[in-house]
Amino acid sequence: MSQNILFDYFKKGQNLDVLICQDHKESVELQSVAKFYGRDVVVFPDFRASFGDDLRVYKEELHELFSSLKRYYASKKKPLIISPLKTLLFHLPNEELLKSTTIEFGSKIELKKFKEQVLFWGYSFVDMVEVEGEISFRGDIIDIYPPASKMPLRISLFDDEIEQIKYFELESQRTQGEELESVEVNPAFFSLDEDNFNSLNERVQKSEFNSLSYDIASLGLWYLGEKASNFLVGKNAKLIRNLDALLVDAYALNNPMLSRECFNLDILPQNDECKELAVTDAMALITVHKEKKITVIASNEAVVKQARLYDTKGIKIIYAPYVLNIIDKDELVISLNKPDKFRRRRKSSILLDDLKVGDYVVHEDYGVGIFEGIEKTEILGGVKDFIVIKYVGDDKILLPVENIDYIDRYIASGGSTPELDRLGKGSFGKLKESVRKRLMEIAGQIVNTAAARELIKAPKISVDENELKAFQKLSGFLYTDDQITAIDEIIAQMSSGHIMDRLLSGDVGFGKTEVAMNTIYAAYKSGFQSALIVPTTLLSAQHYRSLSQRFDALGIRVAKLDRFVSAKDKTNIIKALRDGILDAVVGTHALFDLDFKNLGVVIIDEEHKFGVKQKEKIKELYHNVHLLSMSATPIPRSLNQALSSIKTMSQLLTPPSEREPVRTFVKEYEEKLIKEVILREIRRGGQIFYVHNSIDHMPIKYGELKAILPELRVVMLHSKISATDTEKELLKFEAGEYDLMLATSIIESGIHMPRVNTIIVDGADRFGMADLHQLRGRVGRGSVEGFAYFVVNDKEVLTDEAKKRLLALESNSYLGSGSALAYHDLEIRGGGNLVGDAQSGHIKNIGYSLYLRMLEDAIKLLSNHVQVEKFKVDIKLTISAYISDEVVKEDRLRLDIYRRLSACEKVVEIYEIQEEVIDRFGELDTPSKQFFELMVIKLLCLQKKIKIISNYGQNITITQSDDKKTTIKSDSKDDDDIIKAVLLYLRA
Secondary structure, eight states, X not given: OOHHHHHHHHHTTOOOSEEEESSHHHHHHHHHXXXXXXXXXXXXXXXXXXXXXXXXXXXXXXXXXXXXXXXXXXXXXXXXXXXXXXXXXXXXXXXXXXXXXXXXXXXXXXXXXHHHHHHHTTOEEOXXXXXXXXXXXXXXXXXXXXXTOSSOEEEXXXXXXXXXXXXXXXXXXXXXXXXXXXXXXXXXXXXXXXXXXXXXXXXXXXXXXXOSOOSHHHHGGGGOGGGEEOTTTTSOEEESSOOHHHHHTOTTTTOXXXXXXXXXXXXXXXXXXXXXXXXXXXXXXXXXXXXXXXXXXXXXXXXXXXXXXXXXXXXXXXXXXXXXXXXXXXXXXXXXSOOOOOOOOOOOSOOTTOOOTTOEEEETTTEEEEEEEEEEEEETTEEEEEEEEEOGGGOEEEEEGGGGGGEEEOOOGGGOOOOOOOTTSOHHHHHHHHHHHXXXXXXXXXXXXXXXXXXXXXXXXXXXXXXXXXXXXXXXXXXXXXXXXXXXXXXXXXXXXXXXXXXXXXXXXXXXXXXXXXXXXXXXXXXXXXXXXXXXXXXXXXXXXXXXXXXXXXXXXXXXXXXXXXXXXXXXXXXXXXXXXXXXXEESGGGGGOOOSSEEEEEESSGGGSOHHHHHHHHHHTTTSEEEEEESSOOOHHHHHHHTTTXXXXXXXXXXXXXXXXXEEEEEOOHHHHHHHHHHHHHTTOEEEEEOOOTTTHHHHHHHHHHHOTTOOEEEEOTTXXXXXXXXXXXXXXXXXXSEEEEOGGGGSSOOOTTEEXXXXXXXXXXXXXHHHHHHTTSOOSSSOEEEEEEESOGXXXXXXXXXXXXXXXXXXXXXXXXXXXXXXXXXXXXXXXXXXXXXXXXXXXXXXXXXXXXXXXXXXXXXXXXXXXXXXXXXXXXXXOOOTTTSOOXXXXXHHHHHHHTOOSHHHHHHXXXXXXXXXXXXXXXXXXXXXXXXXXXXXXXXXXXXXXXXXXXXXXXXXXXXXXXXXXXXXXXXXXXXXXXXXXXX
């Protein structure tokens, strides 16, 4: 509570230059007070690095810090700085290092010079700009994302003159809004010239810090020397209150850059008569304190009316977005605004789904081959791009890029290496046919089960909207939009009279349990019981605690049933459920066969952990009640499509607002480092996971840890320890009886332990990227910042691939990066469990994507949804049509455009992509324009059931699916005339 301290200080007419607080949350609260008093404020971010850390991990905070510093330096009348303490522990860059440059419409740009400048300024050169500090040069288009810019910028050149400047959107890569007259471009790190860049780079190269890369982006701040200084010198700086505890834990105490002034700063005085308020009823407060000077803050007039504040006589209204609720002896300030949830959302800069040379692919007619790249080939007098796929015996097929939708990346369970198929034997066709027969059986079971459930008279579960909102308020946090949508969908379906079979997916910590609680609450209010089934006793204990904390006060009676419950208690619980004395029960397999008085809904948590037979058994036992399955595995889009006709789905994709990203560091193994990391976590009252993937070597590692820290309480767990012992030890660890868990990667999924917020992965170079991301996800699950240390034995012997993988993980530790990092791994696990483990052989043979497409077709066929026979057209026109590498230089971007075009179902979609390509890459050349027209021709042919379209000179032959032929003639044999004639015919 600190707003009242600053409020009272300003009320007495006092001034200061720098106000030091604890963290970002507090700095935002204090900023509201300063705004109330009309002060100009600059807020520094919460920069919590240790001296010598790799700074790419803190790139976002550094960009924010440098932007705030720059604004401060540029102001004639200096604003008040509000900063978290740890940000000011280091020397910060001087003004000369944070200069910007202005780019203006109509001015000339010397490209070679500009490229050098942005290189020295710390920009990364990429083929597609996705995060701050990146730049891309594509012919006459420059994309740049300056730090602190609201969006990235696209600069179009005509020769060396700036013809257009616009913002563009990251997701679509399309320009937005009006043209800009000029823009200010900040450095990505420091505004250095060549000499200063080389000098700083040289100092960094000689660094003795434990870092994976030695460059200015990683370590530059620590070597600025006289170009950085103590920001507090000569300023009237004060602490908001005593922050000694933070200073003691400022593990940089031996840091030569440390700002010693932090130790002898004055603390702002506190006036006990000035207090902060929790406002629940604004009108009641105003009525009680009507004698005082009253100020009401609201974001707009509608908010005031919502609070039923119609008579504002004698009340000062301030229209502003901030939150401030204060009362003292003569004044009342209340805000009608809700706290603004701070959220950092960034797009991942990793594209794992790129098709790379050497990847396995599955062609729907020829089977598994190896992708060898894009090849330009002249055929029938025209030049086209072809996808080259290699099969057994170096046989190859050339697939026209307009038919790229015939192939998918090969994915199979466990990442197994497939056998290549042989061309010309027809064996893949036979295999596909046998899979199709089996899939028709599976699809039949799925459709029949869904149809049978559709006929059942379902328990009607609904709840009063106001009661539900009151229940949600008891959670103590604001729900995400995804949670609200999921709850609305579930309750609407349960109240419809139809049986619910819904899958709820969302990452761990994204709020699935809260959705489940709303479901149980709705069932209780409708007079029904609920059962929550979980795969392990550990999870059972966790959920029981959560449910009891929320439901006990509301009189909702909850019990736990698993193998740790005594025989006597078990008998009592079973009887209580049968008699209707209990409203909800949470447990493991013990819930598989129970009698309930009035069961309304069954919830299965960690649904992907149950086998198919177990899930079918649950459905049989509870066939006439609503079913909600919850899974931490994202639903693959393809699987969603396959099952959407018979199963409803909800997804939680937004992390809770208080969730912090996990800071990720890649380090070389050092005893000193391990000791410091462990002690730092213990100092803040937390626990540690230490992942070591060799069971045989684990006792040696245990001895090493005890030698470094003899007092450390360590538990060792791996797959050779019995399940009973493992669960007992896990419960003891969760209760805080151990400091550190030394384990294999068995901890990778399913464990939710909010007190464990540091993970050390030994031999990280031997793990896949998805595995490392999964392991990282074990920490930082609450509002406490998590730390992940990926440790390698010797960074000098790392392969380029391993180094790239580890650097990518280090740079992409923010929330939301997981969907890109762990995509394939999670997709496989999600699919295998939803369609049945017995199918892994079929999936291995034909690949996951084709398998799911065939499953979708089978379900649609049996559900009488649509005719699923895929029609194909063979285009044999003598035209040159391809996306030119002069327009789109990078193969991966060209492939992405080809794939998106092949997925288009309407002609307008093709032209939308063409417009986007012009926007992103500049004007199209002739072959590129003609390729877009070729895609339009393909789509129109499919719609008109044309199977072949070919030409000889000016004569064009169109063959229908029934082999009926039509011949038309173009004005000449030139490409544009052939295209014109074909389109004229197809559009007639």
